[in-house]
Amino acid sequence: MGANALFLSPASTYRMTRFRRRSARFAPPLFAALIAAAFLLAVPARAQQTDRDVGADGPLRSGPMVGHGTHRTTALWLQTDGPARVRIRYWHAATPDSTLATPVRRMQKENDFARTFHLTDLEPGQTYAYAVKVDGETIQRPYPLRFETEALWQYRRDPPAFTVAFGSCNYVNDPRFDRPGDPYGGGYRIFEENRTGDFDAPPMMGDRYARTRAIPEMQPLLATAHHYATWDDHDYGPNNANRSYHLKETSLEVFKRYWANPSYGLPSEPGVFTQFSWNGVDFFLLDDRYHRSPNSAPRDADKTMWGDDQLQWLIDALTTSEAAFKVVANGGQILNRFDRYETLARFPQDYERLMNAIEEREIEGVVFLSGDRHHTELLRTQREGAYPLYDFTSSPLTAGVGNVREGPEAENPLRVDGTLVVERNFGTLTFRGPRDDRRLVMRTYDTGGKLRWERTVEANDLTVE
Numbered sequence: 001m002g003a004n005a006l007f008l009s010p011a012s013t014y015r016m017t018r019f020r021r022r023s024a025r026f027a028p029p030l031f032a033a034l035i036a037a038a039f040l041l042a043v044p045a046r047a048q049q050t051d052r053d054v055g056a057d058g059p060l061r062s063g064p065m066v067g068h069g070t071h072r073t074t075a076l077w078l079q080t081d082g083p084a085r086v087r088i089r090y091w092h093a094a095t096p097d098s099t100l101a102t103p104v105r106r107m108q109k110e111n112d113f114a115r116t117f118h119l120t121d122l123e124p125g126q127t128y129a130y131a132v133k134v135d136g137e138t139i140q141r142p143y144p145l146r147f148e149t150e151a152l153w154q155y156r157r158d159p160p161a162f163t164v165a166f167g168s169c170n171y172v173n174d175p176r177f178d179r180p181g182d183p184y185g186g187g188y189r190i191f192e193e194n195r196t197g198d199f200d201a202p203p204m205m206g207d208r209y210a211r212t213r214a215i216p217e218m219q220p221l222l223a224t225a226h227h228y229a230t231w232d233d234h235d236y237g238p239n240n241a242n243r244s245y246h247l248k249e250t251s252l253e254v255f256k257r258y259w260a261n262p263s264y265g266l267p268s269e270p271g272v273f274t275q276f277s278w279n280g281v282d283f284f285l286l287d288d289r290y291h292r293s294p295n296s297a298p299r300d301a302d303k304t305m306w307g308d309d310q311l312q313w314l315i316d317a318l319t320t321s322e323a324a325f326k327v328v329a330n331g332g333q334i335l336n337r338f339d340r341y342e343t344l345a346r347f348p349q350d351y352e353r354l355m356n357a358i359e360e361r362e363i364e365g366v367v368f369l370s371g372d373r374h375h376t377e378l379l380r381t382q383r384e385g386a387y388p389l390y391d392f393t394s395s396p397l398t399a400g401v402g403n404v405r406e407g408p409e410a411e412n413p414l415r416v417d418g419t420l421v422v423e424r425n426f427g428t429l430t431f432r433g434p435r436d437d438r439r440l441v442m443r444t445y446d447t448g449g450k451l452r453w454e455r456t457v458e459a460n461d462l463t464v465e
Helices: 202-213 216-224 248-258 308-320 348-360
Strands: 004-008 031-033 060-069 074-080 084-092 099-101 105-107 114-119 127-134 146-148 162-168 226-228 274-278 281-285 325-329 366-370 377-381 389-393 425-432 439-446 451-458
Touching (some): 060 127, 060 146, 060 216, 074 084, 074 127, 084 114, 105 114
Parallel strands (some): 281 325
Antiparallel strands (some): 004 031, 060 074, 084 127, 127 146, 162 425, 377 389, 439 451
């Protein structure tokens, strides 16, 4: 069941508050990186949602959404209700008289009236405010429109602390097409995943994204936290979809239309996999669908989750990275050896190739993130003569809860004691400490913001001796 997500905050602590249909309070994360095209979390504390549905009585259907950011640039996505001319004004929050602006761009039907704008000439480590002008009119919002640029800490000081929030299996449906009786999903405090269905009708793919993206509760978060995304099956196509999906190219184009990632695959290898860095941590988002063999295919040398080129890209990128923590995010679990569900255990060639590369190339600081399973757990693999590997699975956000306690995985030997959560929840990663002694604090919260568990991993414990 699709989708995972993560976030980052400049503070050393992160608090998720309750999202309601009519009003909400928001905590102060600055960065949202989504691991599976489908959700978000995190917004400034000053944000206050009103009863007015965003876009219902104005020219914006959804957004603005802050996308990929660096020291000097930031991407900004939005969608209008129809044809329009749009421009973004932006300024340093401390000096509002010094205003920059993007060129005016036309919003066109062939792109679902959606577009990504690129804000340039920014200064590192600063807070910027911005405004959206549609056909010459400045759009008002009942929450702040602002973002932060990455600090220029290299060769100057220790990397700043920040927090990532993430999760998976968020479910948002059109009530007209939901199952009879009690609706599936709920607890919409962390958003969003796409509703299932519509995968045989290309015109409906964009509509599916657009309906989800326009949810009022999401708008304050979209406007203030950097967002990244990859996908899992329900973002890409039907349940458990693989490389045989006949609309895979259309699905990829729609994904690119609705997100503002730094890149999408390689020139020679299509997909949504990408990478980015923030304050000394490198993140690698994988595409476990576009090149995936069917789950039931023979487990021979040709069976793959990622495809040869993507896996080689990941291995080379991890080898090149000098970050103390290298966070690898995938739709499905990587370390789990139970293979009944969509784990990497069903693809032994990819698993062995990745594990061997980490060992043979002496790649340090690798931590995995995953979702899909409708429960949360932290898995730990102790490799002989090597540092332990962790796989932090967070699920579900708003979808149904699984029954892992009733199956063979109830006593998974890789599970860290006390980390199994079988209710709706989300996770956070806090990175802090000097560059030569960084640590990662992993936490899980329930949908009301109550801490369920916390574990700390030292970067110096993830090194090659």
